[in-house]
Amino acid sequence: MLYTLYEAGYYASTPLRFATRAMRDFWSSPLNPAKDSDIGRRLFANADLFANLTRRYGKPDWNIRSVEIDGKPVRVRENVVWSSPWVKLIHFTRDMADMRRAGHRELEPAVLIVAPLSGHYATLLRGTVEAFLQDHEVFVTDWSNARDVHLMDGRFDFHDYVDHVRDMLRQLGPRPHVVAVCQPGPAVLAAASLMAEDGEESRPGTMTIMGSPIDARLSPTVTNKLAEEKPFAWFKSNMIDSVPAPYAGMGRRVYPGFVQLYSFMSMNIEKHQDAHLQYLQDLMAGDGDGAEKHLEFYDEYLSVLDLPEEFYLQTVDYVFQQHLLPKGELKHRGRAVQPGSIRDIGLLTVEGENDDISGIGQTQAAHALCTGLSDDYKEDYVQPHVGHYGVFNGRRFREEIYPRVRAFIRRQEAGIEKKRDAA
Template sequence: MLYNAYELQRTMLSGAAAWASIGAEVLSNPRLPVGYFGLGPVLASALDVFAHAAAPRGKPEFGIKAVTVDGQTFGVTESIIERRPFGNLLRFERDELPADAPNLLIVAPMSGHYATLLRGTVARMAQSSRVFITDWADAKMVPLSEGTFDLDDYIDYLIAFLERIGPGTHVLAVCQPSVPAIAATAVMSAREHPCRPATLTMMGGPVDTREAPTSVNDVAMQQPLSWFENNVIATVPMTYPGAGRKVYPGFLQLAGFMSMNLHTHLMSHWAMFQHLVRGDEDSADSTKAFYDEYRSVCDMDAEFYLQTIEHVFQEHSLPKGEFVHHGERIDLGAIRDTAILAIEGEKDDISGIGQTRASLHLAANLPDARKRYYLAKDVGHYGIFNGSKWRNRIAPVVEEWIAAHQKPALKIVA
């Protein structure tokens, strides 16, 4: 009933958004005098804000066509190099990239947003690296015949993607996937797998949420696992390919994040309205672009979501040495040569300071020379991987770490 009710509301709002958009265009028509005085600009702006807020959104495109390096512009080619039911492996390669450029696998969160949320991360790292990224599928679009997807599957996907790219690959995990990424690294290290990561960079990841718990952690701890299963898990309606699949809907995830900083989001839309009234289209478009991405959400398979709540936020299985992969305990002490860089934002209200840094002491057998911690001053969660502070201050740290541990022989993925 929850999902069906949402679909009904979405359909109604879609129609209202379309009419609001038409009204805004009519009132903004330069041939109509009403658009220049009185309440005309105010009403047109209000309709525009409502139309943007209520409009339906699908999966965005990465749209990275070129990057600029040292004042020179290079084209970028996007391709799918491996297809899987719950996620594809994408590659972004710029023109004239040196043959010995590092291979970098960016592990995107499976947390309700599409991998395009990391568009800025990909674009910046594509300047110097051959970039690959996990493009996770919207669970409601995956037929039930493909089975479920859980933490074991997530780790299996990462191992398979690293095998596809080849030895010497560097890994950059953003937020939530820090846990399965370091787990996959430990599994591969224990097996002395030739394709284990050369470096693993984790940014704002909940490796040990007992360190500086945030409101996100508090919410996960306040209710038993059964509460989440009974209150936030829904069944995909018959109108989607994944009909009958149990999921944590993206719209619930978005509602949760919006409610955490409701005042900020309301002020952003108020500022957008004021920009439109003043005719400052560039400033309004900047806000619109952010929310176009932020409101583009997808569903997670229920198995993965519930296991993440249980093992990452409630049981703290990884830092306690109790996390298992296909029934075998994961030993982070097996990581002996993958260099680890932990990055945190000083103002991160999603993953508190110390949660990612914990990975450095958990990898007890890794030499200190292969560990580094970087605290990004005056940076929040989103700013760790997007925006000017990411591009100018954090990305160079990642590039330096990769360069310091780059292996000479690399496989060029076809």
Template structure:
């Protein structure tokens, strides 16, 4: 009933948003005198903000058409190089890259948002790397005939993607996928897989959430797993290809994140309203662009979400040495030559300081000169991978780390 109730509410809100948009356009039409005085601009701006906040959104496009390198502009090519039911492997490149440019696999979060949330991450790293990214599917459009998708499958996908790209690949995990990416590196390292990542960078990841717990961690710890299964898991309705699949709906995750910082979101929308009243379309456009992406959400499979809550946030299975993949306990001692970079934000309210850094201690067989920690001053969770501080402060550290290890030989199994 939860999903059906949401669909009914969404249908009604779509109608209201359409009428609000029409009203805003009428009031701002040059032929309408109300748009020039009195409450006309205020009403038009209020209707515009309401329409934007309530309109339905689908999966956004990456829309990275060009990149500038050393003052020269290069056209970007985007392609799907590997298709899987629960996620594709995308490749971004341009003709300005040298033949020996580093290959970087960016692992996008499967946490309610599409991979396009990392558009800024891809665009920045594309300046120096051939970039690949995991483009996870919206669970509600994956037919039940495709089967389950859980943490084991997530790790398998990463291993398959790395093998498809080939030896010498670097990997960057942003937030939630730091755990399965760390696990995949350990599994591949233990078996001396020639396609194991040369470097693994983890940014704002919940490797050990016992370090500086945040409100997100508290929510996961304060309720038993059964509470999440009974209260946030829903069944996809018949209107979608994935009808009958049990999921954690994206709209619930978005509601949770919005509620965590409700005051800030209200201030942002009020700021957009003021820009519109003043006729500052450019000022309002930045806020609109952010929320166009932020409000575009997708569903997660129930098994993946519940396993993540249980093993990452409640049992701390990976740091406790109890994380199992395909029936085998993951041994972090398998990471012996994949160089690790841990990046954290000083003001991160999702993954607290120390949670990602814990990976450096857990990889106890990796030499110290193969480990690096970087704390970004004044940076929140979103700023770790997007915005000016990501582009100018964090990305150069990552590029330098990749450059240091680009030619490092890995042991090849005969």
């Protein structure tokens, strides 16, 4: 019913949206002599704001065509190197001729960036990918929108997620590096634990876990408290709906992306209201740069995907209610997950001082679980003055966090190479 009401509201507002777009186009037309008048700018600004707030936001493009490496432009191409109905593993391939011109002739360490499957598309990590491309062969998990996955393709749950991470790491060859951004932290730690116990050649060389609820009992945030206060049955009854026609996944039970978006925005509603008011004022004042920055952010932020029911509910249950991983009770397909079996995988945890999604200590908890790691393999960093988004994107990520991650990977990579040479 929830999804049907959402769709009905969108289509019911279509005539008004079309009329508003016509007004916006009229008052922005170069043929309109009054377009630069005060009333013209005001009418255009209000029409544009309404049109943007009520339109559909599809999946954004990555738009990573090139990166600058040592002052030289290097062209980048997207290549899908592995896929399932639920994800595409994208390799951002850098042009080798450009790399040689930039002075990079050797193959650089492979890094798998595991994007969160929590409502937003993987393109939210565009800045993260661009940073890692300076020094690494970068692969990223581009998760599918559950409403576009046909029922015939089956279920996708927490355990499938763990298996997918393992399968994708195997595509990268021996000892790749993995970066878990937010939600995938527990699944990535579980996958690494199983691979370490099995002695797999493709087990990670390092794990970087950023702003992740490894132990959501520590420094609980509003999100954590909601998950604990509501019974499991409440989430199943109130947060899940069926995908309607005409989507390919019609009939699939999902946690709708628009519900997650509402939850995120309600946590900082005044901030979003102020941002849209400022956008309105920028348009009326003719400040195109300010308006463009607003659109760039919200074009990404308002683009959301649906999560499969079983994955969402198991994540709520395993991670936020039962806390199975930190309590040593998580089992994967009947097999105990034992982070203590990790003995040669570097572990870096990164948290934000002002993170209101994953509080300080939740990610650090990974160190206490990895009892088989010596201090040489461990490092923790708390970034001052950033919230959740700033842990993996923005100026402080580029200038302060990423250099630490790069240095940690290089240090651990040197240790791996030393052991290979000794063998």
